[in-house]
Amino acid sequence: MTSRLVHIGVHDAANKNAGDTLLYEVTRRAFEQALGPIEWLLHQQWQIFDEETAQKINADFDGIVIGGGGVFLRDQAGADIQNSGWQWNSTIAAVKAISVPIILYATGYNRFRGQEDFPPVFTSHINAVYEKAPFFSLRNTGSMRAIERYLDPCPNREVRRQFCPTTLIWQLYPRHRAMAEGYDSSGQRRLAVNAAFDRPHLRFGADQDLELDRLAEAMKKAQDQGWAILNVCHKDLDQQFEPHLKRAGVDFQRTDITNLSPGGIMAFYASVDAAIGMRGHAQLIPFGLRRPIFSIISHDKMAYFLQDIGHPEWGAEITDPALGDRILAFLSGLQKDPEDIRAKLASAQTACWQETERNFERIRSVL
Incomplete structure (x- = not known):
């Protein structure tokens, strides 16, 4: 019925x-x-x-x-x-x-x-x-x-x-799951990065430019190590990160997904090797497609999610002077042993799905 x-x-x-x-x-x-x-x-x-x-x-x-x-x-x-x-x-x-x-x-x-x-x-x-x-x-x-x-x-x-439904794309959208699995064998090294610019007075510490320059410099070092840098904009205003990337000498590609369809958004994240993000969904969506994530924490919700999935090491505070080093260490670990992080991602993402299934038993009983 x-x-x-x-x-x-x-x-x-x-x-x-x-x-x-x-x-x-x-x-x-x-x-x-x-x-x-x-x-x-x-x-x-x-x-x-x-x-x-x-x-x-x-x-x-x-x-x-x-x-x-x-x-x-x-x-x-x-x-x-x-x-x-x-x-x-x-x-x-x-x-x-x-x-x-x-x-x-x-x-x-x-x-x-x-x-x-x-x-x-x-x-x-x-x-x-x-x-x-x-x-x-x-x-x-x-x-x-x-x-x-x-x-x-x-x-x-x-x-x-x-958990946010976007963490469940793997189970809910078989077509995009297949796209992600197919991409993994492509041999590319595409790194998505997102910085958020809503409410900057509440997001950043005492020196916003310093903190964003630190992130941009990490992207330059990643590029020097062979990563292709994609500046991903979930809203048009996220383009404000680009002057920092240019100042750091990063040859980046802008990927503005503000106006993409739901399918287009999932297809984009299915075709990256890792996602570094400040917006919540710049992490939740790739996680749902089992893409490695590293969170730039300027809002407590980012740390909350990492704690819940048992991987607080997959993130750092925007104000952390060692932010760049931590990102590069994460990327180095991913390059050296990609199967290890993929196994951890699969375990954490599966746990989100299993909890969802239990929750729907309750929902089914009350509707």
């Missing part, structure tokens, strides 16, 4: 961010693979969700899926947080009017280091959602602990971990 679900997210590439362009499609694919045929109604999370909307959904649908993505953020461009304090633009009265199950799926606590706390309405709103959500999940343990500070005890409710 076909289920009818509402998917609240950022649809149709509304915020011009490659990670989100892919994420919401992959989320639906995960549900369809686990639960069977689904008829979806796509609702933009920034669009007002009021009591009238809730009543219509109660009458016509079996449940509401919210997420994934970094929805717990107060300052996203295009969002109105007056009603909720976070990215879902719904009133508390509307949430309380919902009578079908809410599935909060693989969401992220995206508050930056040093960023202002959520407004007072957030605590009341997220508790209203918690009461209505028999499956309430965040995409890493650090996000779980952070959101739990706002939650009151609620009978028969718990905060669960559900």
Whole structure:
């Protein structure tokens, strides 16, 4: 039997961010693979969700899926947080009017280091959602602990971990898995690098130029060792890294995936040998395709993910004076023993999938 679900997210590439362009499609694919045929109604999370909307959904649908993505953020461009304090633009009265199950799926606590706390309405709103959500999940343990500070005890409710669906591409998209497997025998050495430039005052330390120059100099050394450098832009503003690459003498290729289709984004990451990234999805997507990753940590969520998969060594703080040396050591290890890191990647990625399968047993029981 076909289920009818509402998917609240950022649809149709509304915020011009490659990670989100892919994420919401992959989320639906995960549900369809686990639960069977689904008829979806796509609702933009920034669009007002009021009591009238809730009543219509109660009458016509079996449940509401919210997420994934970094929805717990107060300052996203295009969002109105007056009603909720976070990215879902719904009133508390509307949430309380919902009578079908809410599935909060693989969401992220995206508050930056040093960023202002959520407004007072957030605590009341997220508790209203918690009461209505028999499956309430965040995409890493650090996000779980952070959101739990706002939650009151609620009978028969718990905060669960559900990894971002983009970490599951290997199992969900056989065609792109085959592309990645085929690429591995091509003998190329393509290194993707991504630097993020949203909220730079919250991302970087005391000397942004120094930190980015340090990263660019590492790319120059990698190029001198035979790597082809691809500057990957998930948003157009990520091109701001290029003056640093030019200053370091890097002969790089710009790969702007801002406007690519979901399939195009996966095809790109299937054809790299490793990915160094500052944006979350510049790491989660290649991980989902079992590409070696090294995270440039300018947001806690990057470290949270590495801790959860048991490989904190696959990353370094943007402020670390030894950042360049650590990247080069990672690349050296990859070149010397690629099978070792591929085995570790396969084990970690498989664990994400197995946890997802267990979570869908719970979701299946409440829908």
